Amino acid sequence: MSQILRYTGMLLRSYTRDRTALFFGFFFPLIFMGLFGILNFGATGNVNLGIDDEANNADSQRFVDAMKSVSTFKVSAGTRDDLTKRLTAGDLDIVLVIPANFRIAPVRGGADAPPTMTELTSAARPEQGVIGTAIITQIVDQISFAVTQTSPIVATKREEVAGRNLRYVDFLTPGIVGMTIMQLGIASVAFAFVVDRQRGVIRRILATPISRRNFLAAQVLERLILAVVQVLILIGVAVLAFKVVIVGSMLTLILVTIVGATVFLCIGFAVTGLVATENAAPPVTQLVTLPQMFLSGVFFSRDSVPAFLKPVADVLPLTYLNDALRSVAVNGAGLADILPQLAGLAVWIVVSFVLAFRLFRLD
């Protein structure tokens, strides 16, 4: 064990001198975040919300006022048909129809159903739809809690969520984190091992008594530590420079990071088994990473993925990872809420470990 830890320490120390790795590991994702964050600041700072208040009573007015008080929303009123046209034209992101029977009161013992609001979102700007829906849900919950006088602790937490200004950067940050974990897992393994194998570095190390198991354990441990450090720095910059708010627990995020990094390290070792030379490494790794960057909701919501690709996109490892990270970061999900995603990642760990075990060769 001390051999593994000492070797891991040496690897980490050498990593700090590897400019290429530092660039791709730290600056590259930050540039991405800055670029996308700034580009979309004006356009996505607000969610354009159209409300058709069919009820037009005191309760519905209170609800509309609550919506107007959220700085993220630019609220405009109108009829349903009129608003839908503007939604199609791209002027609005969400249209909310408040039904005529709307009122804010506890529902009596299931006697009559609660009033149902209709929400229409634009497929053109899905992030706004996601963010807006989240805020609307929060406000409805907040009002429900206030009316039913339950769960004061949860209600306090929810208030904080609804009050903040959800922006594209908030949506983007977990996606960039997921992408970084994927890149670290796959690229850092494929490039390092293919090069070291070709230059005889691994052969030289295997001429010493260190066991293959300890050698690989240190290499894996180093990358898991790097993944956690990278995620912490990314989130740190996001919070400090871009004022991103992480709603869920950091501990849960770190846990998801470690699970995700494990998946992609296994995939990285499997891919390395398929790559014989340094020149073959970039195309093969990109074949694995590029589709996931676009299908797994890194930059945009997965709602924009074409229907025929959906079945594939839904089960990609990065999809599970991004969904889990986003649920925790944006919606404050706990471990119990992201069990489906963690289960998906667990299946990928098993599959990719078997592949890595069969394909990867040290020498």
Place this chain on the structure above:
Amino acid sequence: MSAIVSVRELRKRYGEIQAVDGVSFEVQQGEVFALLGPNGAGKTTTVEILEGLRSADSGTAIVAGVDVAKDPAGVKERIGVQLQQSTFPENFLTKEIVDLFAIFYRRRVDAMALLRAVGLEDRAKQRSEKLSGGQRQRLSIAVAMVNEPQVLFLDEPTTGLDPQARRNLWELIRDIRKRGTTVFLTTHYLDEAEVLCDRVAIMDSGKIIALDSPRALITQLLGRGFSKPQLQQQANLEDVFLDLTGHELRED
């Protein structure tokens, strides 16, 4: 003197090629021993079997009292190696490379002392990638010494070095021998074998065809009536080169 390497009827086949074809020899403790031969003679395969990096098809090899086939890790604990065409991992300082390999042997070493022994003390804080060819070979030797090996295996240690660096490395090998470490080397350079080695084995087509001290082999050849036209030269081109360029190392 007792044998520290003992090889009996070693064989290794790659497909159609019998790379090592029934090789037997012994290396005595404390000597400098060379395995000579043209490319493809089976030198490197033989050495890699002794180093525990490849397994033989048949035959036995005992190195530093350990049967290589039964306990390759045990052999690796007791020997130092310098491999042909291998490099060190990147982004480490010269001193860190020594520390790194000490970890592989589960040891703690005085890296500066080892670097001093090979004349690399002043390069300790430099990245190992930045070292010249000769410096890199000397670092290889420092690394091969981290576990205080009983036998040091050097596979073509001077290939690609300039005359100054070669001579410098010879000095180093003599120093190591003086400290009691057995040195087992392979080389293409016969002058190197002649000045460095106590005994040499000449290998061809997987077989050892001669084994003795360089002087004895030359005497035997002359005894068979061999003669070559004598050029009455008191110096050769290398002497001219070294006289003009000096003996000190040029490695910056």
